[in-house]
Amino acid sequence: xxxxxxxxxxxxxxxxxxxxxxxxxxxxxxxxxxxxxxxxxxxxxxxxxxxxxxxxxxxxxxxxxxxxxxxxxxxxxxxxxxxxxxxxxxxxxxxxxxxxxxxxxxxxxxxxxxxxxxxxxxxxxxxxxxxxxxxxxxxxxxxxxxxxxxxxxxxxxxxxxxxxxxxxxxxxxxxxxxxxxxxxxxxxxxxxxxxxxxxxxxxxxxxxxxxxxxxxxxxxxxxxxxxxxxxxxxxxxxxxxxxxxxxxxxxxxxxxxxxxxxxxxxxxxxxxxxxxxxx
Amino acid sequence: xxxxxxxxxxxxxxxxxxxxxxxxxxxxxxxxxxxxxxxxxxxxxxxxxxxxxxxxxxxxxxxxxxxxxxxxxxxxxxxxxxxxxxxxxxxxxxxxxxxxxxxxxxxxxxxxxxxxxxxxxxxxxxxxxxxxxxxxxxxxxxxxxxxxxxxxxxxxxxxxxxxxxxxxxxxxxxxxxxxxxxxxxxxxxxxxxxxxxxxxxxxxxxxxxxxxxxxxxxxxxxxxxxxxxxxxxxxxxxxxxxxxxxxxxxxxxxxxxx
Numbered sequence: 001x002x003x004x005x006x007x008x009x010x011x012x013x014x015x016x017x018x019x020x021x022x023x024x025x026x027x028x029x030x031x032x033x034x035x036x037x038x039x040x041x042x043x044x045x046x047x048x049x050x051x052x053x054x055x056x057x058x059x060x061x062x063x064x065x066x067x068x069x070x071x072x073x074x075x076x077x078x079x080x081x082x083x084x085x086x087x088x089x090x091x092x093x094x095x096x097x098x099x100x101x102x103x104x105x106x107x108x109x110x111x112x113x114x115x116x117x118x119x120x121x122x123x124x125x126x127x128x129x130x131x132x133x134x135x136x137x138x139x140x141x142x143x144x145x146x147x148x149x150x151x152x153x154x155x156x157x158x159x160x161x162x163x164x165x166x167x168x169x170x171x172x173x174x175x176x177x178x179x180x181x182x183x184x185x186x187x188x189x190x191x192x193x194x195x196x197x198x199x200x201x202x203x204x205x206x207x208x209x210x211x212x213x214x215x216x217x218x219x220x221x222x223x224x225x226x227x228x229x230x231x232x233x234x235x236x237x238x239x240x241x242x243x244x245x246x247x248x249x250x251x252x253x254x255x256x257x258x259x260x261x262x263x264x265x266x267x268x269x270x271x272x273x274x275x276x277x278x279x
Numbered sequence: 280x281x282x283x284x285x286x287x288x289x290x291x292x293x294x295x296x297x298x299x300x301x302x303x304x305x306x307x308x309x310x311x312x313x314x315x316x317x318x319x320x321x322x323x324x325x326x327x328x329x330x331x332x333x334x335x336x337x338x339x340x341x342x343x344x345x346x347x348x349x350x351x352x353x354x355x356x357x358x359x360x361x362x363x364x365x366x367x368x369x370x371x372x373x374x375x376x377x378x379x380x381x382x383x384x385x386x387x388x389x390x391x392x393x394x395x396x397x398x399x400x401x402x403x404x405x406x407x408x409x410x411x412x413x414x415x416x417x418x419x420x421x422x423x424x425x426x427x428x429x430x431x432x433x434x435x436x437x438x439x440x441x442x443x444x445x446x447x448x449x450x451x452x453x454x455x456x457x458x459x460x461x462x463x464x465x466x467x468x469x470x471x472x473x474x475x476x477x478x479x480x481x482x483x484x485x486x487x488x489x490x491x492x493x494x495x496x497x498x499x500x501x502x503x504x505x506x507x508x509x510x511x512x513x514x515x516x517x518x519x520x521x522x523x524x525x526x527x528x529x530x531x532x533x534x535x536x537x
Contacts, residue, residue, distance in 0.1 A: 035470035035471055183290075186351075187343075190347065195296065195300075195341060195343065198336075202300050202304045
């Protein structure tokens with residue numbers, strides 16, 4: 001199991017996809033920082049720490065539009081295409097299918113989290129190097145679950161943001177793996193997390209009634225958002241929790257599907273071997 | 280692969296999810312137009328208000344449920360496997376899928392209107408103030424212009440997905456092309472604070488007036504729009520033809536449901 005996780009993570013870190021996604025996160029921060037001051041009502045940020053907050057957390061950041069695609073693009077190829085043979089080999093070998101799927105899920109979670117953590121550490125380093133000294137007063141109103149920390153303890157606020165995005169990335173990577181296993185479609189492993197992420201917002205209006213209103217607490221609409229919408233922490237955790245539960249259900253049902261298929265193919269293989277012997 | 284076989288490969292849960300989200304969007308549009316006009320909108324007003332978003336990001340995301348694996352099977356891209364269709368045939372496929380998508384939106388809107396308002400209203404007068412200040416057209420004309428523009432935009436996006444999917448051998452990365460188009464459309468005018476139409480972006484040719492956000496708005500030349508989208512689709516066809524050259528299309532076969 002450890003071998004699969006380390007192998008997967010090594011493959012992901014060496015892949016062009018991982019670094020392309022890091023590049024996209026850097027580009028989205030750069031575009032946000034370039035375009036934000038073009039509006040007269042948003043002052044130019046000063047100090048490396050405010051530069052980071054304005055480029056990634058406050059309203060108007062580009063990253064929430066790209067966020068659901070990023071973990072999917074990294075782990076989607078691991079989850080879907082051409083892995084049946086590998087799964088069948090694992091099922092026949094010492095690892096076993098259960099451990100194989102568990103290892104794949106763990107490595108996907110770590111990779112999905114890792115892409116955001118690595119991106120934000122690079123962005124933090126870049127902000128530290130640039131460190132603008134323009135002393136314009138920032139008077140943007142903070143939102144989100146940790147808004148009181150925005151001015152009181154900004155480094156802690158940023159740390160919590162990075163932890164939140166790491167959790168988001170890991171859970172959405174798991175969702176991609178679950179979809180890939182269950183639907184056996186690479187395309188759906190790539191795009192369905194985004195359909196859920198953006199599409200669930202359209203369902204609010206349908207459940208605004210006494211029977212289904214509780215569902216509004218778990219509908220995961222734009223779950224990446226940290227400092228723009230005023231969502232309380234418990235709701236944010238419930239939303240991410242619902243995606244996590246959905247991922248686990250999909251992975252478990254994908255496991256049973258794969259188990260059935262691999263045992264059928266093993267039985268077929270044995271039968272063919274027997275027939276060959278007979279001839 | 281015939282159109283029916285392609286459609287059969289799209290599993291039922293994808294259609295259901297598409298229908299559910301579209302139903303939510305229609306319901307939301309009825310609420311919004313109700314607030315704007317203090318009354319139930321007509322069907323034409325509803326269709327116009329839904330398709331009047333020139334960036335169409337939300338629709339693009341759910342459109343992916345139908346076209347994300349266009350030109351791609353479980354073994355890889357159809358082109359790489361020698362199962363590719365000719366460009367003209369692929370374009371007809373893309374047109375058929377876009378037609379189905381637009382028809383699906385219209386049917387779901389009709390259903391949402393019937394369930395929310397209790398009756399169908401096809402009146403050709405703006406219920407109160409013309410939506411988005413469009414005084415120079417009736418709701419029917421606004422809808423009749425918006426629906427084909429919406430169709431052409433999605434036809435181009437579907438074909439772009441197809442061309443990129445064909446170029447990628449192992450993974451269907453085609454959706455990234457359409458995503459880039461929608462994000463560019465969204466970012467350029469909104470984030471760079473540009474107040475004049477640039478004239479070359481897809482968003483400039485996707486809405487009844489050259490851009491919703493520009494003041495004063497400019498009336499759009501419909502023939503120019505058709506030409507613009509025709510040129511983009513033709514360019515995508517040329518690229519695909521270039522990729523397709525030298526590969527013989529295989530006899531059509533059925534595919535597994537995905």
